[in-house]
Amino acid sequence: MQLRAIGFLLSAAVSLLSAGEVLAAPACGGDFQAWLSDFKREAATKGISQQAIGALDGMTPDQNVISRDHNQKVFDQSFEQFSGRMIPPRLTRGENMLKRYGSLLVRIEQAYGVPGSVLVAIWGLETDFGSNIGNFPTLRSVTTLAYDCRRAELFRAELMDALRIVDRGDLAPNEMRGAWAGEMGQTQLMPSSYIKFAVDFDGNGKRDLLHSPADVLASTANFLASKGWKRGQPWDPGAPNFDALKEWNKSEVYARTVAAFAGQLEGEH
Numbered sequence: 001m002q003l004r005a006i007g008f009l010l011s012a013a014v015s016l017l018s019a020g021e022v023l024a025a026p027a028c029g030g031d032f033q034a035w036l037s038d039f040k041r042e043a044a045t046k047g048i049s050q051q052a053i054g055a056l057d058g059m060t061p062d063q064n065v066i067s068r069d070h071n072q073k074v075f076d077q078s079f080e081q082f083s084g085r086m087i088p089p090r091l092t093r094g095e096n097m098l099k100r101y102g103s104l105l106v107r108i109e110q111a112y113g114v115p116g117s118v119l120v121a122i123w124g125l126e127t128d129f130g131s132n133i134g135n136f137p138t139l140r141s142v143t144t145l146a147y148d149c150r151r152a153e154l155f156r157a158e159l160m161d162a163l164r165i166v167d168r169g170d171l172a173p174n175e176m177r178g179a180w181a182g183e184m185g186q187t188q189l190m191p192s193s194y195i196k197f198a199v200d201f202d203g204n205g206k207r208d209l210l211h212s213p214a215d216v217l218a219s220t221a222n223f224l225a226s227k228g229w230k231r232g233q234p235w236d237p238g239a240p241n242f243d244a245l246k247e248w249n250k251s252e253v254y255a256r257t258v259a260a261f262a263g264q265l266e267g268e269h
Helices: 004-023 032-044 052-054 063-070 079-086 088-100 100-114 114-126 140-145 151-166 193-195 213-226 242-248 252-266
Strands: none
Touching: 032 052, 032 140, 052 088, 052 140, 052 151, 052 213, 079 088, 079 252, 088 100, 088 114, 088 252, 100 213, 114 213, 114 252, 140 151, 151 193, 151 242, 193 213, 213 242, 242 252
16 A cells, blocks of 8 residues: 555656646746757647647747847837838828729728728838838747747747647748748738737638738738727727727837828828
């Protein structure tokens, strides 16, 4: 009996240790390959396929990303400075995009309640209507920030969602490129927002925010609708929908610039 009890206690201790190993988040910093191995094991316990996890094979941290993250400057431009720099060069092309995608934007507004002018304004401000999405490999950027200790917990979750994007077949790993902090697609969604809000509006079976304007614009509308956008209401500062614009970007100056750009695109609303 005594031996059986000792055996049971030893077995329980091993089980608890194993559970602890599964549940414990990999420690940031230190040896990168050891960290990466721990992360891969954690991803497997969360249902990520081995095929998707394999996208991390051979990964190395990007010191350029770490340097950018540690040396971010406070955004200090006024609304007049920022909007004056950003809106005029994009206004004519924005008007053309409204015409070019008019029927699509009508369908999106019917589905989500967000006017095309707002979506086109965001599209233009984020990536010049998809022409400048960034060239940082998303998986490497997010892996780097998950490994670095400054915002490790936040970016571990983003890396899990980046692998989920691969897992569900929306994008191949080598297609996932964008800004240095992991934003990707033509309106620059983080992987977590991609998972939550991306929609397959063109019906091809993929939520493709890099190549499909239909998916890009509808997903942006879905984000805003999910953040409380009210159909048929204005969006200027103080209006019902301005708070939804601030959910897109917390900067008051940025949100005001989106509102002003959208207003100019469709005239007085």
